[in-house]
Amino acid sequence: MRYHPHTPEDVRAMLDAIGVKSVAELFRSIPEPLRLARPLDLPPALDEISLLAELRRLAGRNDTRHPPFAGAGAYPHHVPPVVDQLLLRGELFTAYTPYQPEISQGTLQAIFEWQTFVALLTALDVSNASMYDGATATAEAALMAARITGRHEIVVSEAVHPEYRRVLATYLRAKHDALVTVPFGADGRTDLAALERAVGAATACVIVGYPNFFGIVDALPEAAAIARRAGALTVSVTAEAVALGLLQAPGALGADVAVGTFQSFGNPLSFGGPAPGFFATRDAYVRQMPGRICGATVDTQGRRGFVLTLSTREQHIRREKATSNICTNSGLCALAATIHLALLGRSGLADLARLNHGRARLLRDAMRRAGCDTVFPGPIFNEQVFDVGDAEAVVARLARRGIVAGAPLARWYPDAPRAKGALLCVATELHDPELVELFARETRRAP
Amino acid sequence: MTDPAGRKPSTERGDASAASADGATRGLVHEEPLLFEQGARGRTGASLPPAPAGLDPAQEIPAALLRPSLEGLPELSELEVVRHFTRLSTWNHGIDTGFYPLGSCTMKYNPRSSEALARLPGFADLHPLAPPELAQGALELMHQLERALSEIAGFDATTLAPAAGAHGELCGLMIVRAWHASRGNPRKKILVPDTAHGTNPASSALNGYAVVQLASGPDGRLTPEAVRAAMDEDVAAIMITNPNTLGIFEGHVAEIAAIVHARGGLVYGDGANMNALLGVARPGDMGFDVMQYNLHKTFATPHGGGGPGSGPVAVKAALAPFLPLPVVVKEGATYRLVTDARERPQTIGRLREFWGNFGMFVRAWALLREYGPEGVRATGELAVLNANYLRARLRDTFHLPYEADSLHEVVFDDQRQQASGVSTMDVAKALIDHGFHPPTIYFPLVVHGALMIEPTETESKETLDGFVAAMREIAERARTDPEALRAAPLLPFRGRLDETRAARKPVLRWRPGMKVE
Numbered sequence: 001m002r003y004h005p006h007t008p009e010d011v012r013a014m015l016d017a018i019g020v021k022s023v024a025e026l027f028r029s030i031p032e033p034l035r036l037a038r039p040l041d042l043p044p045a046l047d048e049i050s051l052l053a054e055l056r057r058l059a060g061r062n063d064t065r066h067p068p069f070a071g072a073g074a075y076p077h078h079v080p081p082v083v084d085q086l087l088l089r090g091e092l093f094t095a096y097t098p099y100q101p102e103i104s105q106g107t108l109q110a111i112f113e114w115q116t117f118v119a120l121l122t123a124l125d126v127s128n129a130s131m132y133d134g135a136t137a138t139a140e141a142a143l144m145a146a147r148i149t150g151r152h153e154i155v156v157s158e159a160v161h162p163e164y165r166r167v168l169a170t171y172l173r174a175k176h177d178a179l180v181t182v183p184f185g186a187d188g189r190t191d192l193a194a195l196e197r198a199v200g201a202a203t204a205c206v207i208v209g210y211p212n213f214f215g216i217v218d219a220l221p222e223a224a225a226i227a228r229r230a231g232a233l234t235v236s237v238t239a240e241a242v243a244l245g246l247l248q249a250p251g252a253l254g255a256d257v258a259v260g261t262f263q264s265f266g267n268p269l270s271f272g273g274p275a276p277g278f279f280a281t282r283d284a285y286v287r288q289m290p291g292r293i294c295g296a297t298v299d300t301q302g303r304r305g306f307v308l309t310l311s312t313r314e315q316h317i318r319r320e321k322a323t324s325n326i327c328t329n330s331g332l333c334a335l336a337a338t339i340h341l342a343l344l345g346r347s348g349l350a351d352l353a354r355l356n357h358g359r360a361r362l363l364r365d366a367m368r369r370a371g372c373d374t375v376f377p378g379p380i381f382n383e384q385v386f387d388v389g390d391a392e393a394v395v396a397r398l399a400r401r402g403i404v405a406g407a408p409l410a411r412w413y414p415d416a417p418r419a420k421g422a423l424l425c426v427a428t429e430l431h432d433p434e435l436v437e438l439f440a441r442e443t444r445r446a447p
Numbered sequence: 448m449t450d451p452a453g454r455k456p457s458t459e460r461g462d463a464s465a466a467s468a469d470g471a472t473r474g475l476v477h478e479e480p481l482l483f484e485q486g487a488r489g490r491t492g493a494s495l496p497p498a499p500a501g502l503d504p505a506q507e508i509p510a511a512l513l514r515p516s517l518e519g520l521p522e523l524s525e526l527e528v529v530r531h532f533t534r535l536s537t538w539n540h541g542i543d544t545g546f547y548p549l550g551s552c553t554m555k556y557n558p559r560s561s562e563a564l565a566r567l568p569g570f571a572d573l574h575p576l577a578p579p580e581l582a583q584g585a586l587e588l589m590h591q592l593e594r595a596l597s598e599i600a601g602f603d604a605t606t607l608a609p610a611a612g613a614h615g616e617l618c619g620l621m622i623v624r625a626w627h628a629s630r631g632n633p634r635k636k637i638l639v640p641d642t643a644h645g646t647n648p649a650s651s652a653l654n655g656y657a658v659v660q661l662a663s664g665p666d667g668r669l670t671p672e673a674v675r676a677a678m679d680e681d682v683a684a685i686m687i688t689n690p691n692t693l694g695i696f697e698g699h700v701a702e703i704a705a706i707v708h709a710r711g712g713l714v715y716g717d718g719a720n721m722n723a724l725l726g727v728a729r730p731g732d733m734g735f736d737v738m739q740y741n742l743h744k745t746f747a748t749p750h751g752g753g754g755p756g757s758g759p760v761a762v763k764a765a766l767a768p769f770l771p772l773p774v775v776v777k778e779g780a781t782y783r784l785v786t787d788a789r790e791r792p793q794t795i796g797r798l799r800e801f802w803g804n805f806g807m808f809v810r811a812w813a814l815l816r817e818y819g820p821e822g823v824r825a826t827g828e829l830a831v832l833n834a835n836y837l838r839a840r841l842r843d844t845f846h847l848p849y850e851a852d853s854l855h856e857v858v859f860d861d862q863r864q865q866a867s868g869v870s871t872m873d874v875a876k877a878l879i880d881h882g883f884h885p886p887t888i889y890f891p892l893v894v895h896g897a898l899m900i901e902p903t904e905t906e907s908k909e910t911l912d913g914f915v916a917a918m919r920e921i922a923e924r925a926r927t928d929p930e931a932l933r934a935a936p937l938l939p940f941r942g943r944l945d946e947t948r949a950a951r952k953p954v955l956r957w958r959p960g961m962k963v964e
Contacts, residue, residue: 001822003556003747004829005907014836014908023828026835027727029696029852035728041598043591045819048560055813059569061584068574073800076574080494082525084566089536090543094557096750099549099887101946102939103879106539107752110532113482116956120519126955129753132610135800143653166797170771173796174621174654217512246504248514261800270565271585272575272801274610274755286953292753296963297949300934300942304963309949315613315649316890320658325649328611328743332751342482342528346520348493358499361507379508399578407576429495 002048068404069439071383071426072213073134073161073239074272075264078429083266083339093332097292101307102299107331108306111294114338121241122258123249124280129292129308130334131277131326134239134261135164138207139171140279140290140324141257145205145233146177147288147323153178153202157190157223159212160237162412168207177204186417188216188376188385196226203232205257210236210250211243214376214409214424215360215383224254233257240264241278242428243381245353257281266340267333276333287313290324352429356382359427359436366440367425375409375422382428385409387421388443394423398442405443476940479534482521483957492525519959538940539752540884546910548837550856550887550899551644551692553722553744560817561747561810570809575801579783585805586782590775592812593759599823600718600738601731602761606770607803612719614798615739615758616650616686618771621795622737622762623684623713624654625769629793634683634712640669642691642891647717656683663893667693667849671702678710688717689730692891692899693849694834694856696723704734713737713766721745722903723831723855726824737762742804746811757807768793773802829904830855833911837900840915844922848894856901860894869925869932871896876943877924879936881917 006014011023020026027035046054067076087093091106098104098111111129118127131137142154154172156165158181165181172179182198185191190208199206206227212218224234236250238260250258263275281289287310295309315322344352360382364374367386375385388394391408398405409422416422427436472478504513523531540547547554565571573585593605609615620637627633637651640661648658659677664670674685685707689697697703704714716730716738722745724730730738742748742757762770772794773784784802788794818826831854838847838857845859861871875885875898887899902911924932936942954963 001818001825003558003905004822004825005905006829006832010908011832014832018832018835018839020835023832026828026831026852027854029698029854030728031698031701034701034733036601036726036732040726040820040823042595042818042820042823043816045822046816048817051560051813051817052564054816055564055588055809056567056569058584058588059564059567061587062569062573062577063581064568064572064577067572068577070574070576072576074575076572078495080492082492082529086529086532086536088562089533091536091539091541092532093749093751094541094543094547094554095539095752096547096549096552096554097753100540100875100879100885101944102876102936102941103538103540103884104752105941106535106537109479109481109535109538110752112956116481116483117520119956120517132614132755133800135797136610136614161800163797163800167799170621170796170798171653174624176655217508221511244514245517246514247508248512253512268566268571268806269574270571271573271577271582271805272803273799274757274804274806286955293955295949296954296961297945298963299944302964303941305941305944307944307946307949309946309953309955312950315645317645318649319645320648320652322645322649322652325613325617325646325653326611327613327646328750328754328756330610330755331753332749333755335752339528339532342521342523342531343492343525344520345486345491345493345522346517347489347522348491348495349520350517351493351495351498354504355495355498357504357507358502361502362499379512381508395578399580402581404574404577404581432496433499 063402065402067430069425070404070406071240072407072424073163074269075240075426076269076428076430077264079266079268080343083336086339087332087336092335098308101305105305108294110335110338112296112306114334115294117338117341118278118280121244121249122280123251124258125283126286127278127280128289129294130329130331131279131291132330133273133275133277134259135167137259137277137279138164138237139168141235141259142168142172142205142207143175144288145235148285149204149232151202151204153180154205155180155182155198155203156207157182157184157209159184159190159214159218160207160209161213161239164237188214188378189219190223192219192222195223199226199230199232203230205233205235207235207237210238211240211381214385215380216376216378217247217381220250220255221253228254235259240381240383242353242356245349246357246381262337266336274330274333276330276337286310288323289313291326291329355429359431360384362433363425363427363436366436370440370444372443375418383424383426385422385424387418388423389421391421391423394443401442477534479531481957482531483519486522486527488522490522490524492523492528545882546906546914547884548886548900548902549884550901551719553901553903555747555903556905557747557749558814561813564813565806565809583782586775586784588812589808590777590782592808593775595815596740596759597761600761601729603764604767604770605759605761607759607808608771608798609739609758609760610799610804611754611756612739612741612758613646613650615760616646616717617653618760618798619715619737619739620650620654622766622769623715625793625795626766627683635681636683638677638682638685641893642693643686643688644692644717644719647686666851667695668851669697669699669703671699671706674703675706678706678712680710682712684713684715686715686717688720690720690723690854693858694853695849695851696854700733719744720855723827725827727827737766742807742811747814748807748810755804755807757804769795771795771798826904833902833904833906836911837902841918844919856899858894859898861896864925867925867929869929871898873932873935874898874921877921877932877935878917880938883914883917
C-alpha cells in the first residue's frame with residue numbers, strides 16, 4: 001500500500017519498543033463488544049490504473065462539453081492554468097491553518113493579500129481569511145448585525161439568491177431571530193416602498209443582492225439609506241464577484257458588510273463547491289467578525305511578518321461565547337482567487353468585467369432576435385432572465401445537446417411574472433459569439 | 448501616477464524595504480514584498496479576448512453605480528506572479544516538506560491521484576444546476592460515498608452537505624434539535640466534556656443551546672457518574688469525541704449513552720478523531736446517534752492553509768428524516784437530488800449553497816477506492832501504532848499526564864522542563880529549528896502546557912525516529928542551555944513574531960504607504 005510505509009520488520013520493531021505483542025493489543029482499551037468483528041463492507045481495493053479508470057468512468061457520465069449558460073450562484077469562468085500550477089505547490093496546499101507563524105509566512109502573507117483584495121474590491125476596511133461560501137457568509141453577516149445592534153429582525157430582499165435565503169432561515173431558526181422578506185418590483189429590483197415599510201426599530205440589518213439573483217444591479221444605495229435611517233446595518237451580497245470590476249464598490253454605496261463568494265476568481269465550478277466565501281466590514285465591527293483574521297506585525301529582529309490575530313473572538317479561546325463556530329474555512333480556494341486576481345490586476349479585472357457585460361448584451365440581442373425578450377428591465381451585469389416560453393422544456397431539450405441552458409426561475413419563484421417561461425442565463429468570457437448564437441438558435445425552437 | 452521609468456511612486460508601493468530591514472534576500476531564501484508593493488502601471492498577467500465593440504456599460508448601468516477606478520490593484524506580469532507565490536511557498540512548512548504532527552488535525556499525506564482526478568473536466572467543469580441527466584457520474588459518486596461513510600462509522604444515512612467539521616457539528620445539533628422539537632420539546636442544554644474541541648460549545652451556542660461542561664475523570668476519561676449527575680430532561684444531547692482529545696478511548700461510552708438515552712437525550716459524536724477507529728470499531732455500534740466526519744482529516748483531502756474542509760454527518764435511521772437538503776436518491780438505475788422540502792417535510796433545511804464541497808468528495812472517494820476495506824483498517828491500525836511508538840520512545844523524556852492507553856495521538860506536557868524555565872512554547876519553537884512542524888500546543892485545556900502529537904499512518908519509522916531524536920535533544924538542552932531554547936526558532940525565515948503587537952495595533956490589510964515597525 002503506497003501510502004503506508006511500514007514494512008513487517010518496522011511493525012515488529014515498533015511493537016517491541018512499545019512492549020506489546022500485536023497491533024490488536026494496541027486497541028485493548030476499546031471494550032471487546034464495541035469492536036468490529038467483521039471486515040467493512042466497502043468496494044474492493046483498486047490499483048492506481050484501475051482507480052483512474054473508475055473515476056474517469058464517473059467523470060465521463062457528466063457532460064461538460066459546453067460551458068454552461070447557468071450561473072445562479074456558480075459562474076463558469078476561465079481559470080488560467082498558472083493558477084492551478086501555483087496552487088499545487090505542496091508547501092501551500094499541504095499546510096494547515098497557520099498556527100505556527102514562523103513556518104507559515106507563505107500562507108499568512110497570501111491571506112493578508114486576500115484580505116486586501118477583498119477590502120479593495122468592496123471598498124470596506126477589513127476582511128477575514130474566508131468563509132465556507134456565500135450563503136453561510138450571508139447568514140453570519142446577519143448574526144453579526146444582530147450582535148452589533150442588539151436587534152433581532154433580519155430584513156432580506158426576495159431578490160437575494162433563494163438558496164442563500166434558505167440557509168439564512170436555517171441559521172436564524174436556531175437563534176430565534178426573525179426573518180422578514182421584502183418583495184421585488186416589476187423591474188427586478190428590490191421594492192423600495194415595501195422595504196421602507198418593513199424596516200423599523202427592531203431591524204438589525206437589510207440584506208440586498210448586488211447584483212441580485214436575477215442579475216440585476218439592485219438599488220443598493222437607496223436600500224442602504226433606508227437602513228441607515230432606522231439605525232440598521234446594510235449587508236450587500238455578491239455571488240458574481242467579477243461584477244466588482246465594473247460596478248461601484250458596495251462599501252462606497254453604503255454597505256456596512258459585504259459578503260458573497262469569489263468563486264469566479266480562480267475556482268472551478270466543481271458541481272457547486274468548494275468556493276471561497278468572503279466577508280468584509282468596517283473597522284468599527286472587526287471585533288464582532290466571525291472567522292480567522294491575519295494581521296501584520298514584526299519578529300524579534302524587527303522584520304515584517306504576519307500572524308493570525310484578534311483570536312479572542314474565536315471558538316478555540318472563547319468557546320460558547322465566540323462570534324462563530326467557524327474554524328476551517330476555504331483557505332485554498334481563497335488562495336486560488338488571490339492568484340487569479342494578481343494575474344488579472346487593475347486592467348485585467350476591468351477588461352474581464354467589461355467583456356462579461358458585453359457578452360451578456362450580445363446574448364440579449366441574440367435572444368431577442370430569437371423571440372425571447374428579458375423579463376426584467378433593470379440594468380444587468382452578466383446575467384439576466386429571459387422569457388423562453390417554457391423554461392423547463394428548454395432546459396430538457398438543450399440538455400439533449402449537452403448544453404446547460406440556465407436556471408428556470410419557477411423552481412424558486414413560482415409566482416414571479418411570466419414564471420413558466422423565465423430562464424436565468426449567464427454569459428461570460430467563455431461564451432464566444434458563436435456559442436451565443438447557437439444557444440439562441442436552439443432556444444428559439446421552443447414549441 | 449508613474450515616474451519616468453514607469454514604476455509606481457514609492458508612496459504607492461508602500462514600504463517594501465520594511466520587509467527586508469535585515470538585509471533582504473540571503474542565498475535561496477528570497478524576501479518578497481506584497482503584491483500591492485510591486486509592479487508597474489500598464490502591466491498585466493491577463494490574456495483575454497476583446498470586449499464586443501460598441502457596448503459601453505454606461506449605456507445600461509447608471510453612472511452612480513459604475514466604479515470610477517480600480518486603483519490599488521496590482522499590475523504584474525505572469526512571471527512576477529509566479530515568482531511571488533513560489534517564493535511565498537518556500538516560507539511554509541507543509542506535509543510535503545516534512546513531519547507535521549499537529550494533534551487533532553490528522554496531517555497525513557495528500558495523494559496526488561486524488562488531486563488529478565478532482566481536476567477531470569467532468570468533475571471540475573460541472574455546474575451544480577446541470578440537469579441530472581448531465582450529472583449522473585457526480586451523483587453516483589456522492590451516493591457511493593454516502594453509503595461508504597455510513598458503513599465505516601456504523602450509521603444508516605449520511606449527508607455530505609456540511610462544509611467543514613464545525614459546520615457538521617452545527618448540522619448534527621440542528622438535527623438533534625429538530626428531532627426533539629418533533630417530539631414536543633427541543634430541550635435547552637448540551638453536555639460537553641472539558642476535553643472537547645472549542646467548536647463543540649460554539650456550535651451548541653449557535654444552535655441556541657446552553658453548554659454544561661463535564662469534568663473528565665482522573666484517568667482522562669468521562670465517567671458515567673459525572674454524566675448521570677448532569678443528565679436531566681432539559682439535556683438535548685451529549686457531545687463526545689471518541690477517542691477524546693487526549694487520544695484516549697472513552698471506555699464508558701456505551702454506559703454513558705445508555706444513561707443519556709434513558710432520559711430521552713441523544714449522543715453526538717465529534718468524528719475529528721475517526722482516524723483511530725477506522726475498520727476497528729464504529730461509533731454507531733457504541734450508542735452514538737449522530738456523528739460528523741472531517742474528510743480533510745480522515746480521508747486526506749488537502750488542508751490548504753485553512754480549508755476547504757468537508758464535514759459529512761452520519762445518523763441513525765430515526766434521525767434520517769431530519770437530514771439537510773439535498774439528499775441523493777437512486778431510482779432504478781438513475782440518481783437524483785432531492786432539493787424540495789415538500790419531499791422531506793422534516794428536513795432541517797439548507798445549510799449552504801448547492802450540494803456540498805464536491806471537489807473534496809472526489810478526493811475522499813478516490814482514496815477510499817484505492818484502500819478498500821483492508822486499506823481502511825490498516826490506516827487506523829498504523830495510525831495507532833505510530834502514536835504508541837512515539838509515546839513509548841518519548842515517555843522517559845517528557846511527562847505523560849495520563850497513563851491510560853493512547854490510540855491515534857499522545858499528549859505530553861512540559862512538567863519536567865519547567866524547572867529550568869522552559870515551556871511548551873519553547874519546545875515547539877525549538878522543533879522548528881530541527882525541521883519539524885510542532886505538535887498542537889496548550890490543547891486540550893485540561894493539560895497544563897500540553898504537547899499533543901498525532902503522527903498519522905503515512906509517516907515512516909525513520910521519520911518518527913528523527914522526531915524522537917530532536918525531542919530528546921531539545922529536552923537535553925532545556926537542562927543545559929535553557930536560554931538558547933527560549934530564543935528559538937533561529938533558523939526559519941522569520942523569528943518569533945510579536946502577536947501582542949498584532950492584536951493591539953491591528954494592521955489587517957495593505958494600504959498605500961503601509962508601515963509596520
